[in-house]
Amino acid sequence: MSRLVVENLNKSFGALTVTDDVSLTVEPGELHAIIGPNGAGKTTLVAQLSGQLAPDSGRVTLDGRDITRASMPERVRMGLARSFQITQILPGFTVLENVALAVQARQGSSFRFFGDVVRETALNDAAMAALAEAGIDERAAAIASELSHGEHRRLELAMALATKPSTLLLDEPLAGVGGEESDAFVARLMAMKGRFTMLLIEHDMDAVFALADRVSVLVYGRIIATGAPDEVRADPAVRTAYLGDEEEIPA
Numbered sequence: 385m386s387r388l389v390v391e392n393l394n395k396s397f398g399a400l401t402v403t404d405d406v407s408l409t410v411e412p413g414e415l416h417a418i419i420g421p422n423g424a425g426k427t428t429l430v431a432q433l434s435g436q437l438a439p440d441s442g443r444v445t446l447d448g449r450d451i452t453r454a455s456m457p458e459r460v461r462m463g464l465a466r467s468f469q470i471t472q473i474l475p476g477f478t479v480l481e482n483v484a485l486a487v488q489a490r491q492g493s494s495f496r497f498f499g500d501v502v503r504e505t506a507l508n509d510a511a512m513a514a515l516a517e518a519g520i521d522e523r524a525a526a527i528a529s530e531l532s533h534g535e536h537r538r539l540e541l542a543m544a545l546a547t548k549p550s551t552l553l554l555d556e557p558l559a560g561v562g563g564e565e566s567d568a569f570v571a572r573l574m575a576m577k578g579r580f581t582m583l584l585i586e587h588d589m590d591a592v593f594a595l596a597d598r599v600s601v602l603v604y605g606r607i608i609a610t611g612a613p614d615e616v617r618a619d620p621a622v623r624t625a626y627l628g629d630e631e632e633i634p635a
């Protein structure tokens with residue numbers, strides 16, 4: 385059974401159709417990337433998958449369960465986590481406290497006093513494991529507002545991992561992250577491959593083509609191609625769609 389199935393999803397803002405009959409599957413353990421020119425509707429699609437935005441029509445299922453109308457917290461509890469572009473980090477709290485709260489969110493418990501939160505060993509252990517996976521454990525005691533941009537991105541990843549997801553929605557994780565930090569992030573995602581099902585939206589084409597098992601190309605809200613990176617790269621319609629765009633499909 386596919387982990388995530390999107391069937392005939394539609395979303396319009398007034399006269400503008402932003403999601404146009406989108407269907408796709410993400411298989412267990414797959415890293416499926418969605419690429420497309422600016423304004424193609426990638427973020428809007430992810431917002432509908434995470435539960436932030438309701439589709440006009442269509443269906444989304446996770447492990448065979450219809451989640452089309454499920455709330456964001458319900459989806460998180462079912463194992464679907466979204467990271468990036470939406471920043472839920474509490475700047476005045478430590479890295480560890482931020483992640484501990486994300487662990488709590490998965491457990492469905494209500495917001496509690498921080499002193500209690502960090503004293504709970506199980507919570508702490510789960511939070512530290514997520515921090516280690518995201519490569520930010522050495523900054524556990526740092527105040528979130530003092531993190532560099534790259535560290536911020538790693539904390540967001542740790543917060544998503546802390547909800548123990550089966551499936552991660554990664555919305556432009558490399559945006560604003562440059563050079564070595566970007567390479568390290570790609571390596572981290574590579575190391576997570578297989579253990580998590582991932583839907584990745586990313587403008588960095590080198591990263592996409594290095595990481596993805598399959599790539600879907602979204603243009604004006606429609607998927608114009610889905611396939612292995614090599615197939616998609618060679619697809620004439622994809623190359624035409626990218627002509628004049630600032631991003632390049634690597635040859």
Ligand SMILES: Nc1ncnc2c1ncn2[C@@H]1O[C@H](COP(=O)(O)OP(=O)(O)OP(=O)(O)O)[C@@H](O)[C@H]1O
Pocket residue numbers: 397400402420421422423424425426427428429
């Ligand atoms: N709430 C909204 N109301 C009206 N129009 C919207 C809304 N959200 C997005 N749009 C429009 O929908 C289109 C798709 O936007 P979206 O952000 O999903 O594209 P994208 O592929 O993620 O773009 P980018 O790569 O630049 O992030 C754009 O034309 C955008 O202006």
